[in-house]
Amino acid sequence: MTVPRKVTPDFFDENPIDPVEDATGYAKSNQNTESKQSSAALTDSSKKAKKETIVSAVKKKAGFYLSAEILDRFTLKFYELKLGGVAIENKSALLELALSFALDDMDKGAESRVLQKIGS
Numbered sequence: 331m332t333v334p335r336k337v338t339p340d341f342f343d344e345n346p347i348d349p350v351e352d353a354t355g356y357a358k359s360n361q362n363t364e365s366k367q368s369s370a371a372l373t374d375s376s377k378k379a380k381k382e383t384i385v386s387a388v389k390k391k392a393g394f395y396l397s398a399e400i401l402d403r404f405t406l407k408f409y410e411l412k413l414g415g416v417a418i419e420n421k422s423a424l425l426e427l428a429l430s431f432a433l434d435d436m437d438k439g440a441e442s443r444v445l446q447k448i449g450s
Contacts, residue, residue: 389422 396404404425411418418424435444 404421408418408421408424411424432444436442439445
């Protein structure tokens, strides 16, 4: 009797493996099908956990350097909003929203406040 060999991933493959997909077991192409097939068997709490996993799977972690002043202002504003009762989920959600506004502003071209600040 032979022992089956472990399949080693080919790191030079045209379609490389995604370490997050590999670790979580959620393939991006199978999310909708998998969700429909198993949703009937899930309890409310496990449905919520599964939904959060799938939603977070479409996000990617990004690393950027920020000045200490901007980071302090951002953190302070986040906690001011939380204490003020604003329903902001987390710092990532706030940053994503702020970045979205900045990108929309840059789409204005010459009227963009962000581009004017960069040019000065």
